Amino acid sequence: MTLDVIGTSRRLSVKREITILSGSKKGLGISSPVFFAPVNGNPPPRGKIVIINIADETDEFRYELVSRATYTGLNQWVRAEYSIVAPTLSRGDTLFFYASVKDSKGKLLLYARKSIVINGSGYRHIAVELDSRNMPLGMYSISAVVATEANRLRSNAEGTFTVVLNRALFSRYYHQLIEIVSAIANDRDVERFRNAPDSLAGRLEVWEKFWRKRDPTPSTEANENYTEFIERLVFVVRHFSINRPGWETDRGRIYLANGHPDRIAERQGTTLGLYYMYWYYYSLGVVYIFEDSMGNGDYKLIATRML
Secondary structure, three states: OEEEOOOOOOEEEOOOOOOOOOOOOOOOEEOOOEEEEEOOOOOOOOOOEEEEEHHHOOOOOOEEEOHHHEEOOOOOOEEEEEEEEOOOOOOOOEEEEEEEEEEOOOOEEEEEEEEEEOOOOOEEEEEEEEOOOOOOOEEEEEEEEEEEHHHOOEEEEEEEEEEOOOHHHHOOOHHHHHHHHOOOOOHHHHHHHHOOOOOHHHHHHHHHHHHHOOOOOOOOOOOHHHHHHHHHHHHHHHHHOOOOOHHHOHHHHHHHHHOOOOEEEEEEOOOOOOEEEEEEEOOOOEEEEEEEOOOOOOOEEEEEEEO
């Protein structure tokens, strides 16, 4: 899907391959994951993946569909649901379900395995839950594999999810929150964050006051500036986290402060592996010029010019 914003050079494009299963599929199949955030119940143990047969769950548990598989709640944890179709297997046959999570660099973080007994319909609905509340901000990949004994039949599904706000950002990764906020806040506000009480409640209070001051419509529940900030942070994490976290890059910090450029131009330098990128903000009357001197996608700000 591609969306063009009239009057600007902005183009938003999303391409995703999904697997939709039906009972007519021969052999063994597993669907692409659908991501949810539980709104009640208890999170899984820290550092572990829990594999759940959804048919065994009670109706007391409630879940919300997570837009774009992006987690922005302090107390949210990840739930990915899969459908498994095995029409050629018989009631009582056993399948093995494997789930693993890796960070953006491919490092294995979590792994779990569980056996599943096929019912008469040859269909199972499985959920994978993991506690993301203490994970670093970033993008993660989740893999699921379902197989018969001796791997006679095997099917796999890949998915990604993004964590951009959680409890850890106000505790063990609080220095990252200060760095992120410093891209949009003045020195006085940054100092308030640095001097916040060394507790989750104290730091949250400073965070909430910061955004209340920036609420353009305080009489409504929505804070448009906060929503826009989260959207920018999601973009920065997903697109600029190449060699280091996206908010630490020059492009990431400018994007957090100003949003998407009105126009982007790219040019190749006179030497091999040298590239330039120009970000035009016509409403601000400024263009930012970035240079990638190594050809590895790490663009550094080299000039700012008024239009």
